[in-house]
Amino acid sequence: MELLLIIVLGLLYAGGVYFILRRSMVKLLLGIMLLGSATNILIFVLGSIVKGSPPVIDADHDTFSGIYADPVPQALILTAIVISFALTAFAIVLLKRVYALVQTDDLDNLNTPEEEDI
Amino acid sequence: MTGNHILASVFIHLFIAIFQLIAWRKTVTQRILSVGGALVGLIIAIVLFQQVYLHGTYTLNAANWAAPFGIVFAADLLSATMVLLTSIAGFAVSIFSSTGISRQRMLYGYFPIFHFLLMGLNGAFLTGDIFNLYVWFEVIIISSFVLMTLGGRKQQLEGAVKYMAMNILASMFFLTGIGILYGITGSLNMADLSTKIQEVENRSLVGITSVFFILGFGIKSAVFPLYFWLPSSYHTPPSAVAATFGGLLTKVGIYAMLRVNSLIFIPDDFTRKLLMTIAVLTILTGAFGALIKTSVRRLFSYLIVCHIGFMVGGIAMFTKVALIGTVFYLIHDIMVKTNMFLIAGLIRQLRGTMSMEKLGGLYREYPKISLLIAIVLFSLVGIPPLSGFWPKIYLFRESFSQHQYVYIAALITGSLATLYVIAKMWAEAFWKETPQGIAVEDQFAPLPVYRKILLVLPIGILGVVSVYIGINAETIIQVADRIANELIDTSSYIKAVLKN
Numbered sequence: 188m189e190l191l192l193i194i195v196l197g198l199l200y201a202g203g204v205y206f207i208l209r210r211s212m213v214k215l216l217l218g219i220m221l222l223g224s225a226t227n228i229l230i231f232v233l234g235s236i237v238k239g240s241p242p243v244i245d246a247d248h249d250t251f252s253g254i255y256a257d258p259v260p261q262a263l264i265l266t267a268i269v270i271s272f273a274l275t276a277f278a279i280v281l282l283k284r285v286y287a288l289v290q291t292d293d294l295d296n297l298n299t300p301e302e303e304d305i
Numbered sequence: 306m307t308g309n310h311i312l313a314s315v316f317i318h319l320f321i322a323i324f325q326l327i328a329w330r331k332t333v334t335q336r337i338l339s340v341g342g343a344l345v346g347l348i349i350a351i352v353l354f355q356q357v358y359l360h361g362t363y364t365l366n367a368a369n370w371a372a373p374f375g376i377v378f379a380a381d382l383l384s385a386t387m388v389l390l391t392s393i394a395g396f397a398v399s400i401f402s403s404t405g406i407s408r409q410r411m412l413y414g415y416f417p418i419f420h421f422l423l424m425g426l427n428g429a430f431l432t433g434d435i436f437n438l439y440v441w442f443e444v445i446i447i448s449s450f451v452l453m454t455l456g457g458r459k460q461q462l463e464g465a466v467k468y469m470a471m472n473i474l475a476s477m478f479f480l481t482g483i484g485i486l487y488g489i490t491g492s493l494n495m496a497d498l499s500t501k502i503q504e505v506e507n508r509s510l511v512g513i514t515s516v517f518f519i520l521g522f523g524i525k526s527a528v529f530p531l532y533f534w535l536p537s538s539y540h541t542p543p544s545a546v547a548a549t550f551g552g553l554l555t556k557v558g559i560y561a562m563l564r565v566n567s568l569i570f571i572p573d574d575f576t577r578k579l580l581m582t583i584a585v586l587t588i589l590t591g592a593f594g595a596l597i598k599t600s601v602r603r604l605f606s607y608l609i610v611c612h613i614g615f616m617v618g619g620i621a622m623f624t625k626v627a628l629i630g631t632v633f634y635l636i637h638d639i640m641v642k643t644n645m646f647l648i649a650g651l652i653r654q655l656r657g658t659m660s661m662e663k664l665g666g667l668y669r670e671y672p673k674i675s676l677l678i679a680i681v682l683f684s685l686v687g688i689p690p691l692s693g694f695w696p697k698i699y700l701f702r703e704s705f706s707q708h709q710y711v712y713i714a715a716l717i718t719g720s721l722a723t724l725y726v727i728a729k730m731w732a733e734a735f736w737k738e739t740p741q742g743i744a745v746e747d748q749f750a751p752l753p754v755y756r757k758i759l760l761v762l763p764i765g766i767l768g769v770v771s772v773y774i775g776i777n778a779e780t781i782i783q784v785a786d787r788i789a790n791e792l793i794d795t796s797s798y799i800k801a802v803l804k805n
Contacts (some may be wrong), residue, residue: 207474212466219473226481233488260487263436267480270443274473277450281469284454285462297463298537 192232199225211292212282223271227264234260308363311380317346318424322417332411336403339416343399350392357385362801373497379433383788387430394552394643395423397763402545404759410455422448436493446472452546464538471534475524482517496802499568515570526558529586532610539606544650552643559616567792572623580621587614588715592722601659602649611719618712628789630699637692641685644767657746666739684771686724691775
């Protein structure tokens with residue numbers, strides 16, 4: 188399971204970096220989203236994935252013995268997902284507005300000279 | 306010491322924003338709430354600073370979860386100073402905005418978002434938990450996105466795309482760093498991390514993690530290879546917004562670097578060399594960028610980049626004297642950079658343009674305002690005894706004893722370039738006669754007197770603070786000295802947070 192997740196997150200990082208390096212605005216957004224998902228999975232993997240060992244200390248023990256499913260990374264991912272959801276929603280609206288104004292998807296064309304700086 | 310009141314400076318801005326949302330579209334109420342609330346916030350920050358200065362670090366455990374398990378807020382002297390500076394700058398910008406922002410932007414919620422931004426800044430300075438710092442960073446950037454795009458002009462939105470992409474990327478690097486850091490240490494509390502990171506055996510993994518943090522904070526604070534988003538976006542929003550961004554947002558990156566490098570990743574030889582190279586190149590590129598710009602605000606944008614390099618160099622040396630210089634420069638820089646963009650806004654009001662080719666004759670027509678601006682420009686350049694002069698002594702002295710001669714050369718080049726561009730701007734905008742054949746649209750003269758005062762007063766307030774920092778440098782150096790001590794020897798911070 189861990190190996191599979193690691194391969195998946197490697198692919199996501201690679202895809203995200205590739206998309207970010209493209210000149211299209213939509214692909215930039217897709218790249219950012221892929222990198223965000225990859226980061227979330229990375230945090231998930233770092234919280235040691237095990238089956239059937241909840242983070243509860245047995246009655247006859249004082250401390251954890253052996254590996255347990257750490258709940259903290261999952262809480263972190265939840266927060267990160269909510270934040271990236273809001274950011275993505277904003278980014279989509281922004282890019283749509285820019286497209287409506289500039290009529291292009293090319294990031295290199297976003298340099299309208301200021302006729303007058305405000 | 307436990308003190309639940311340290312979050313007051315966060316909550317005051319939250320409450321102002323909520324009340325302003327209730328008073329939606331009532332711009333007069335929103336303006337009064339904003340200026341009054343910012344004043345209350347300033348008083349709270351002064352009280353907090355005084356308490357922390359007298360009694361040491363205050364902490365607050367959220368929901369009474371003992372550190373390191375819950376989220377901790379800690380107000381040490383560095384945090385309290387940053388909150389105080391944010392509140393002063395926020396108060397000044399709030400006064401300026403009440404006249405300098407168009408009614409259209411106010412109707413779309415400029416003021417609530419501005420106070421959410423200040424709330425995020427104060428939260429970021431006060432938190433003692435690295436993931437919580439990330440969350441505050443997100444509060445800051447999402448508010449700044451809205452402020453950046455508010456108004457929806459074409460150039461503004463184009464600048465916002467670059468700003469958004471780079472800032473989201475920076476958060477991603479930061480979050481990745483936090484994830485790996487949690488993986489190797491199992492903690493998120495910065496004081497706890499500082500002890501646990503020493504026990505990690507795989508040092509190269511720690512090194513790689515620190516690079517993620519340098520990348521994330523580097524994009525935020527606009528250092529050399531990562532700064533391109535700043536000059537291509539900061540000239541687009543209204544001047545009051547640019548003042549908040551230019552004065553405070555890049556400095557959050559520097560604050561985070563100071564915090565993380567002092568507590569978690571104590572700079573080793575490699576990090577020092579890396580940061581020093583970055584610092585030198587940042588100073589040089591910022592200075593050369595400023596040389597060729599003819600619009601006042603683009604010029605100031607490059608000066609931000611240039612002066613960030615001064616502080617990164619101080620962090621790279623990471624000795625007590627260097628940190629005194631860095632912290633003093635940070636204090637000076639927040640006040641002056643905020644003021645510079647307010648001045649750019651005022652020039653635009655006076656002349657209807659910011660291009661140096663079209664400006665001129667300001668000194669003849671507005672001698673008093675020009676003199677006020679001259680004092681601010683002098684502090685930026687660092688003419689003794691004004692505020693920009695003192696931190697540079699410390700940075701020079703320490704770079705001589707550390708044999709960082711390239712950094713000294715960069716410091717001199719950066720300072721001279723600053724002097725040159727400011728002198729050029731002064732000659733072009735203030736001393737030169739108004740160019741022939743250009744219709745001057747003075748939007749300032751027809752304003753009623755109280756609105757004129759609202760535009761000039763914040764520049765005066767920040768100017769007085771700058772002069773105070775310069776004349777009363779001894780006090781500021783005492784504060785900077787104590788902060789530098791706390792950054793070098795973090796045991797008092799760790800003790801206050803972990804209570805052992």
